[in-house]
Amino acid sequence: MIELLDPVTDRLRIESLLDPAAGIKLVDAWETALPELASLDLPHLSPGTADSQASLDQYFAAEWTDTSIEAASTYVLFPWRSTIVRLPGADLFWRLRTARNRYLIDESEQRQWSAALIGIAGLSVGASVLAASSLTGARRFRLAEGDTLGPTNLNRLAGSVCDLGEPKLTLAMRRTLEADPYSDIQAFPAGYTPGTADAFIGSGGTERLTVLVEEMDDLALKVGIRVKARAARVPVVMVTDNGDNAILDVERFDQDPGYPLFHGLAGDLAANPADLNDPIQRVNIASAIVGSQITPRTRFSLTQVGRTLPSWPQLGTAATAGGALGALASRYIACGVPLESGRYRVDLDETLIGAGARASSRWNELDEAGFLAGLKAVYGA
Amino acid sequence: MIDRAVLTSWLAVAGQAPSPHNNQPWLARATPDGLSLRLDHQQLPALGPDRVQFIALGAFIENLGYAAAADGYRLAVGGLPTVPRRSAEITIQFHDGMKPGDDAAALLDGARRRRTNRGRYESRLPPAASQALRAVPCEPATTLTLIDDMAGRSVAADLAARAMRVLFTVPELRRDLAPFVFTRADEPRDIGMPIESLNPAATADVPGSTWVLELASPDEEAEAARARFEHAPLHFVVSSLADTLPGWIAGGRTLQRVLVMATVLGLSHCLAAGPAEIPTLLPALRRLAGGAGRPLILGRLGVAAVPAQAIASPRRAVADFFSG
Numbered sequence: 001m002i003e004l005l006d007p008v009t010d011r012l013r014i015e016s017l018l019d020p021a022a023g024i025k026l027v028d029a030w031e032t033a034l035p036e037l038a039s040l041d042l043p044h045l046s047p048g049t050a051d052s053q054a055s056l057d058q059y060f061a062a063e064w065t066d067t068s069i070e071a072a073s074t075y076v077l078f079p080w081r082s083t084i085v086r087l088p089g090a091d092l093f094w095r096l097r098t099a100r101n102r103y104l105i106d107e108s109e110q111r112q113w114s115a116a117l118i119g120i121a122g123l124s125v126g127a128s129v130l131a132a133s134s135l136t137g138a139r140r141f142r143l144a145e146g147d148t149l150g151p152t153n154l155n156r157l158a159g160s161v162c163d164l165g166e167p168k169l170t171l172a173m174r175r176t177l178e179a180d181p182y183s184d185i186q187a188f189p190a191g192y193t194p195g196t197a198d199a200f201i202g203s204g205g206t207e208r209l210t211v212l213v214e215e216m217d218d219l220a221l222k223v224g225i226r227v228k229a230r231a232a233r234v235p236v237v238m239v240t241d242n243g244d245n246a247i248l249d250v251e252r253f254d255q256d257p258g259y260p261l262f263h264g265l266a267g268d269l270a271a272n273p274a275d276l277n278d279p280i281q282r283v284n285i286a287s288a289i290v291g292s293q294i295t296p297r298t299r300f301s302l303t304q305v306g307r308t309l310p311s312w313p314q315l316g317t318a319a320t321a322g323g324a325l326g327a328l329a330s331r332y333i334a335c336g337v338p339l340e341s342g343r344y345r346v347d348l349d350e351t352l353i354g355a356g357a358r359a360s361s362r363w364n365e366l367d368e369a370g371f372l373a374g375l376k377a378v379y380g381a
Numbered sequence: 382m383i384d385r386a387v388l389t390s391w392l393a394v395a396g397q398a399p400s401p402h403n404n405q406p407w408l409a410r411a412t413p414d415g416l417s418l419r420l421d422h423q424q425l426p427a428l429g430p431d432r433v434q435f436i437a438l439g440a441f442i443e444n445l446g447y448a449a450a451a452d453g454y455r456l457a458v459g460g461l462p463t464v465p466r467r468s469a470e471i472t473i474q475f476h477d478g479m480k481p482g483d484d485a486a487a488l489l490d491g492a493r494r495r496r497t498n499r500g501r502y503e504s505r506l507p508p509a510a511s512q513a514l515r516a517v518p519c520e521p522a523t524t525l526t527l528i529d530d531m532a533g534r535s536v537a538a539d540l541a542a543r544a545m546r547v548l549f550t551v552p553e554l555r556r557d558l559a560p561f562v563f564t565r566a567d568e569p570r571d572i573g574m575p576i577e578s579l580n581p582a583a584t585a586d587v588p589g590s591t592w593v594l595e596l597a598s599p600d601e602e603a604e605a606a607r608a609r610f611e612h613a614p615l616h617f618v619v620s621s622l623a624d625t626l627p628g629w630i631a632g633g634r635t636l637q638r639v640l641v642m643a644t645v646l647g648l649s650h651c652l653a654a655g656p657a658e659i660p661t662l663l664p665a666l667r668r669l670a671g672g673a674g675r676p677l678i679l680g681r682l683g684v685a686a687v688p689a690q691a692i693a694s695p696r697r698a699v700a701d702f703f704s705g
Contacts, residue, residue: 041464042464042624050674051628051674054624058625059625062463063463
């Protein structure tokens, strides 16, 4: 997808790409990286003072000559942008990219997080988890998604109309690699399937995931991947949109290989796989997993799925919050922070407007009783 | 290669250098043509910047130079990295054949006798002391500012007091200081400061760390510092042109020249790194130093009113910081 080129061993390739006839744009990252490296190496300087300027002059003369800059560079070709970037090498780039995390994420945690192998199945909300994970320094991923970008995705997935029809996986990889070209990404372009389960989750000689972020729509696949993850003792994180809010589910199969799928909310799903193919049963099971403690508008919307709505309604606010939540949970697990199995709610609406968020006074809002009655009427649930 | 016994005797002098809280943050390793020096990570506070630690290393190098010079060796400091990484190695080479100067023995003696005295000083200086101090040669790219006017000394005293208040108000700084203060209630140690040298009135019946963490009053310590600095007849600021590792080493060497010369002149001294390290105090210290570079340290000089308060702080054995 990208080419990482060494300034010495790949000299000829770099020169050919830099030839104006190649039509490749050059971005020299050092123009912005050098001042930032100086501020990291000499953070104590008092800006604007004469000794600060003298220190910087001394620093640039001693540390960063044209030769040393070139030697510390990697050229990165981004074909879809027709752009080549002269970038600080992996270690220096890593230092720059995580500099603002310092103290908030300590060095040991940062190393653990960057070494963690994060699997993300489903790249709708999963793309938000990927973005937040990559932003905070995760750089090893297995990504599975077979869908392409459509206009209706653009309410929650950071994308561009220029990319409509492109695989979501390709777009997610591009975004991740443009932010950190040294990221290591294994792609599963057909999405997660039972046939790729071992390769995706890891087993035998294949490295096991540190955390699995499961964000698929298909209930049978959701159950199947958990069965595999539990067998491989891989913890599972899932975030679910709930109006403007997000729900986080954590299943620590790494700590408890007997932990029930979805906390046992829908019974023993692994024992009755046939139910997962029945449309009515699917709604029943999904409702049991999500529960009725959701926003009044989400309740109403769920009663409309299959009638006036094609699928579960989702908002960009929830997808963004869920991305942060999923990334944080994954980091906690990777860094050994005690995060227990269970369901966690982040109710942004209640934070802002208090109990008013639970009111169901408008036509598109249902209270819990109305929701359960609606489900029963529509789906026989 | 310099004989190990000779190096050890030189390092014993070097180890008399001043350091923050007397933490003696140096490690030396013999090399074919001299020494390799670096910071001893075990003696450093958790967070940087390590400006004062490298200033101490500069003072250590200057003392090493006095000892080597008395034996006819000239000391050369190798190329210093600009970036002050804690792992930075400083190479020292010794070149023989140098004829000791007329003042070599006196300066070596001064380096050996130098003691911090945190007590009060007489209000007057011996004749010609200021002149002799003004003649101290500074390392390149460093400056020495002497302050003897009333207004300037008042500013210096205020800065010393405010720095002391910050030191005893910020828990993190108290925690940094705590391991370096000891009393009769503590086991004997080879680093740190006896509480009597820090505060003669402080109780010696509790461990030093307890006094620092729980008993010391920011206001009392601040006002005591103000009183001591107000009574000193002469203050000084050492600055460096650049705020980089070479600047700090050079500043430490200039500082030690001032302190050794002061000792030769019969003067006592006391240092205050806080005004140079606490961001809110630095602008005032810059103005006090006349804007000549980055102020590295503030100090006071004078004849001790109570010479006995020049209490010798303990020292690490050379074998503890020197490896062959």
